[in-house]
Amino acid sequence: MALIGLVRVSTDKQKTQRQHDALDPICLKVIEEKASGKLATHDRPELLTALSYIREGDLLTVQEVDRLGRNLLEGLIVLNDLFQQGVGVKVLEGIAAGEHTERSFTLDLALALAEDRRRDIVRKTKNGLETARNLGKVGGRRPVVDDDKRAAILERRRRGESIRTIAAGVKVSVGVVHKTLTNTNTNADADADADAEQATATAQRIEPL
Numbered sequence: 139m140a141l142i143g144l145v146r147v148s149t150d151k152q153k154t155q156r157q158h159d160a161l162d163p164i165c166l167k168v169i170e171e172k173a174s175g176k177l178a179t180h181d182r183p184e185l186l187t188a189l190s191y192i193r194e195g196d197l198l199t200v201q202e203v204d205r206l207g208r209n210l211l212e213g214l215i216v217l218n219d220l221f222q223q224g225v226g227v228k229v230l231e232g233i234a235a236g237e238h239t240e241r242s243f244t245l246d247l248a249l250a251l252a253e254d255r256r257r258d259i260v261r262k263t264k265n266g267l268e269t270a271r272n273l274g275k276v277g278g279r280r281p282v283v284d285d286d287k288r289a290a291i292l293e294r295r296r297r298g299e300s301i302r303t304i305a306a307g308v309k310v311s312v313g314v315v316h317k318t319l320t321n322t323n324t325n326a327d328a329d330a331d332a333d334a335e336q337a338t339a340t341a342q343r344i345e346p347l
Contacts, residue, residue, distance in 0.1 A: 141199040141228060142191045143168035144184075144206070160201045160230050167191045179219040189225060197228040197237060203245060204232075204252035213249040217241060283310065283318050291318050 143161035145154050145168060154170060161168050169191075171184035179185050188198060198220065200206055206220075206227070207213030218241065220227060226239045234248035283291070287308050294304045301319070305312045 140166040140191075140193070140196045142166060142188050142196060143199045144188050145170040146200075146205045147172055157201045157205070161199060165199055179216055179223075185216075189220075189223075192225060197226045199228040199230065201230050202232045202252070203227075203229045203234040203248045207249070209256075210246075210249045210253045213252075214241075214246070217245060283314055288318055288322075291315055292322060295319060 141161075141164055143165035145157040145161060147154055147170075158168065167188070169184050169188040171182065171188075179189070192198060204213060206216045217227065217238075221240050226237060228237050229235050229248075232248055233251070234245050238245060287310065290308050291304055291310075294307060295301075299307070301312055301315045305315045308315070
């Protein structure tokens, strides 16, 4: 009996290493799939590729059962398709861990719990971002350039160093250096315009002697 692994992610930003760590050591072949809007197995080319390696007695193997589908409905459709084709499934982790050749309450429950967990994560993330916005904060990554690096970039530029040299010295990308300089110049121009407008307004208020 051989194990054929299926690694699945929903977006390009998601990492697959944890799934590969679980599957690569035990599987004869591991196929990686990015989730699509298709539900049935015959509409998923990577899944079909994985199934093409399966011989009688082999098992399609996933880290957790929810890797077969993004939600309860999709997972059930895929499992039904697989079992009707005589393909067994091996799940490595979670309450459904084990080998399966037919639907069971445990499989259905595992898919339902996984969907509920995803909904909870989405809800908490949305609430956290909304709270941050209400507090005047913006969620996301911390800025690459802090005040010290910004000062170093500006000082090196003042000394005439090239953008590439600055990037290497400060250990940031060329794009970050360029953006920092551009933003600084834009802010400086805005401050200069504001000063000029203030001076003009002041002069207009002063009556000639």
